[in-house]
Amino acid sequence: xxxxxxxxxxxxxxxxxxxxxxxxxxxxxxxxxxxxxxxxxxxxxxxxxxxxxxxxxxxxxxxxxxxxxxxxxxxxxxxxxxxxxxxxxxxxxxxxxxxxxxxxxxxxxxxxxxxxxxxxxxxxxxxxxxxxxxxxxxxxxxxxxxxxxxxxxxxxxxxxxxxxxxxxxxxxxxxxxxxxxxxxx
Numbered sequence: 693x694x695x696x697x698x699x700x701x702x703x704x705x706x707x708x709x710x711x712x713x714x715x716x717x718x719x720x721x722x723x724x725x726x727x728x729x730x731x732x733x734x735x736x737x738x739x740x741x742x743x744x745x746x747x748x749x750x751x752x753x754x755x756x757x758x759x760x761x762x763x764x765x766x767x768x769x770x771x772x773x774x775x776x777x778x779x780x781x782x783x784x785x786x787x788x789x790x791x792x793x794x795x796x797x798x799x800x801x802x803x804x805x806x807x808x809x810x811x812x813x814x815x816x817x818x819x820x821x822x823x824x825x826x827x828x829x830x831x832x833x834x835x836x837x838x839x840x841x842x843x844x845x846x847x848x849x850x851x852x853x854x855x856x857x858x859x860x861x862x863x864x865x866x867x868x869x870x871x872x873x874x875x876x877x
Contacts, residue, residue, distance in 0.1 A: 766848075767792040773837060773853040779822060786837050788819040788849065797842035802826050802855075803835055831857050 767790065774789040786800060786807060793816045798809040800819070803826030809819045819839065827833055832854050839849040 766790045766794040768839070768849040771839075771849050771851075773851050774818060776853060776855055778825070778856070778858050782825045783822055784825045784855070785820065785822045786853070788821065788837070788839060788851075790817055790819060790849075793817045794819055798848075799840050799842070801838045801840070809839065825858070827855065829855060829857055830860055833857075 771788055771790045773786060775785075775787040777785045779785050784802065784805065784807065786802065788800075788809075794811055795816075798819055798821070800807040800809055800821035800823075802823075805824045805826040807821040807823035809821040811819060821837075821839070826835070834852065834854055836850060836852050838847040840847055
């Protein structure tokens, strides 16, 4: 019987603690939330609705991005090094493809060399830039080419590229044997 009195006392103490924590009628605390009802009579919680706009305000209309349009003129953002070759007389040629065509006067820089650029009538979307070889290279050489409009120090195009190796000098047979000059007089 002692256990029965103990359990009754514990239940009574639990009821008193719960009653002390409940607000009196008319009072509410911000942390009090009603317990959800269980069973078929439960009603769904209210759904938050959007605040209606004033009558004189129209809802914003969805905007569509502008259609991209083809731009006329040079598109250096899409330009690329089209070809690189060695010309006679120790000259380098760098051809740059420029979508949209190109017009005007330009120069290019590669290493320590300044290359003059020209536009051929048959290829109006290419710059042909040639000038002195910046290096004597018998293997591939990585470098950067920069294109400048005439009279400007700001590059409109810059790209890394690879300069192919120059041809190595080769022995050329002659009908008559020629002696190699000696280094002594």
